[in-house]
Amino acid sequence: MSVDKSLLAGSTTTLILKLLEERDMYGYEMIETLALRSDHTFDFKAGTLYPILHTLEKQGLVSSYEQRTPQERIRKYYHLTESGRERLQEKQLEWTRFVNAVEKILKGGGVHAFQ
Amino acid sequence: MPSNEHFTEYCQQVSQQIRWKRVRGVVAQELEQHLCDQQDAYVEQGHDADEAARMAVAQMGDAQMVGQALNQTHRPQTPWLPMFVILVLLAVGLVLQSMLSPDAIWALPYGIAAAAFILGYFMDTSLLGRHAGKVYGLVLALSLLALFRIRVSLHAVMLGHSFAVLSLPPFDIMLGNLTLIFPIAYGLFVYWMRNRGMLGIVYCGLAYLPFAGFLLCIPTIIGFLLYTIASLVLLCTAIWLGWFHVRRVRGLALALIPPLMCCGVFLVTLLSSESLQFRSFRIDLDGHLNNQVRELVTQAAFWGQGGGDLSTIPNLETDYTLLYGIHRFGLGPFLALMLLSVGLCIFCMRRGLRQQSMLGKLLVVAVSTTFVLQVLSYGVTNLGYALFGAISFPFVSYGGTALVLNSLLMGCMLSVFRMGPWVRDAVTAVQKV
Numbered sequence A: 001m002s003v004d005k006s007l008l009a010g011s012t013t014t015l016i017l018k019l020l021e022e023r024d025m026y027g028y029e030m031i032e033t034l035a036l037r038s039d040h041t042f043d044f045k046a047g048t049l050y051p052i053l054h055t056l057e058k059q060g061l062v063s064s065y066e067q068r069t070p071q072e073r074i075r076k077y078y079h080l081t082e083s084g085r086e087r088l089q090e091k092q093l094e095w096t097r098f099v100n101a102v103e104k105i106l107k108g109g110g111v112h113a114f115q
Numbered sequence B: 001m002p003s004n005e006h007f008t009e010y011c012q013q014v015s016q017q018i019r020w021k022r023v024r025g026v027v028a029q030e031l032e033q034h035l036c037d038q039q040d041a042y043v044e045q046g047h048d049a050d051e052a053a054r055m056a057v058a059q060m061g062d063a064q065m066v067g068q069a070l071n072q073t074h075r076p077q078t079p080w081l082p083m084f085v086i087l088v089l090l091a092v093g094l095v096l097q098s099m100l101s102p103d104a105i106w107a108l109p110y111g112i113a114a115a116a117f118i119l120g121y122f123m124d125t126s127l128l129g130r131h132a133g134k135v136y137g138l139v140l141a142l143s144l145l146a147l148f149r150i151r152v153s154l155h156a157v158m159l160g161h162s163f164a165v166l167s168l169p170p171f172d173i174m175l176g177n178l179t180l181i182f183p184i185a186y187g188l189f190v191y192w193m194r195n196r197g198m199l200g201i202v203y204c205g206l207a208y209l210p211f212a213g214f215l216l217c218i219p220t221i222i223g224f225l226l227y228t229i230a231s232l233v234l235l236c237t238a239i240w241l242g243w244f245h246v247r248r249v250r251g252l253a254l255a256l257i258p259p260l261m262c263c264g265v266f267l268v269t270l271l272s273s274e275s276l277q278f279r280s281f282r283i284d285l286d287g288h289l290n291n292q293v294r295e296l297v298t299q300a301a302f303w304g305q306g307g308g309d310l311s312t313i314p315n316l317e318t319d320y321t322l323l324y325g326i327h328r329f330g331l332g333p334f335l336a337l338m339l340l341s342v343g344l345c346i347f348c349m350r351r352g353l354r355q356q357s358m359l360g361k362l363l364v365v366a367v368s369t370t371f372v373l374q375v376l377s378y379g380v381t382n383l384g385y386a387l388f389g390a391i392s393f394p395f396v397s398y399g400g401t402a403l404v405l406n407s408l409l410m411g412c413m414l415s416v417f418r419m420g421p422w423v424r425d426a427v428t429a430v431q432k433v
Helices: A005-009 A012-022 A027-037 A046-058 A082-107 B003-016 B021-044 B049-060 B063-073 B080-100 B107-122 B125-130 B132-147 B154-158 B175-180 B182-193 B197-217 B221-240 B248-272 B276-284 B288-298 B321-329 B331-353 B358-382 B400-422
Strands: A062-068 A074-080 B150-152 B164-168 B171-174
Touching (some): A012 A046, A012 A082, A027 A074, A046 B021, A046 B049, A046 B400, A074 A082, A074 B021, B003 B049, B003 B063, B107 B400, B125 B132, B125 B358, B125 B400, B132 B182, B171 B175, B175 B182, B175 B197, B175 B400, B182 B197, B182 B358, B197 B248, B221 B358, B321 B331, B331 B358, B331 B400, B358 B400
Antiparallel strands (some): B150 B164, B164 B171
């Protein structure tokens, strides 16, 4: 089942920061990892990922460095900075509050404002 | 169509949407790499190379949309605050020079300085990183070449100046002022040697020596001290930030050896030599000039015209511009100027250390250190506590070579801020953040 993209819009940054919390990654690796872990719910277009990554880099939340691969390709790795780590914690808290609130509503029942 | 042509065409379409041309290459390289990875994955799934390439391009998304999104991110950042402070310093300098000797203001150095600033500001600083060793070698070679072409100005010797002058008509270049570009050249050498462990630090120690020797040959004692302090700061910063992958204490201890040895040799030479060059250092060892300066400072008002007679102070335009300012406008404006200059350095240093590229960090540290050492030594000299004189007060005191070199250095540093995260380190196989 496909997911409405607007649901994803606000949380893409959190997903990317979370991946980078584990280890440094390059763009293609991020897209593949996100797709695998979400059972292909999050199949990003690469063209969506790079503007986000570059914005995060400009904001200082991630940094990057280049490495030469054994095939003599130059690969750009992204690394989570300290301020990126702090932002991730804030975003995770925000997300937990949001999910809890949505679940409470979806469960139904409970209090009504005008009874 | 071969697969890489698909990629090149796609990347070109994306790049064309980005108005800031400097980053187009960086972006295209990253996207092309991604496309190659994606193509490999499709080939592994059983598609032929050409089909895999088409699928990889399709997976990337619409080139126009991607390019426009990237264009929103990639904008050069104009460092307005440092630029404003530099303009203020320049204005203060022009006012003081026009009051001191209105006929001596020569437009040509200011024109060349403006060109040097623009050159530095719009230069791709990543190029310096890619050719770090060559830049160091070039600066060293030109300096040594200049050393054989100098002539000695006896007039300057009598006034206690560093007196080696390189005549390139219509210019007379004070070689002592080349001190200003040595730290950045040395910083580039340190950058070149990063990731090479203790051996890299040893090479950096050796690379410190030729410039130090050059400055002792001229000789310029303040230049030697400025270069020594700046080079130590650069090497220690690199070791402290782990760029040599060695234990900090060991690395720092090793880094201290060549400058300490050089300082020892210098002190012995200074105290024992009777040569013409070294006598110039001792011209004011009785402190006569310093006493005069201190006397004038004590007669200065906090705000407004002070007492005393400046006519006995030599070289007001070049060496004692701030003393004239103190005498004419008071100690308050002097303190404000010093605070503004030191504040500029602290601002730049803090912002520089937040740069993610090692190259950006080193360039900013090199320029900021050179700048602040000039400001402090000049300030101390103008308060009457000089031991070894000063080079210049950037953008304020008179001096063509210093003005041009300071402008070039400032342009380079602001270029790092302008480029932001797009100052790229040269790629190595083992490089890590």
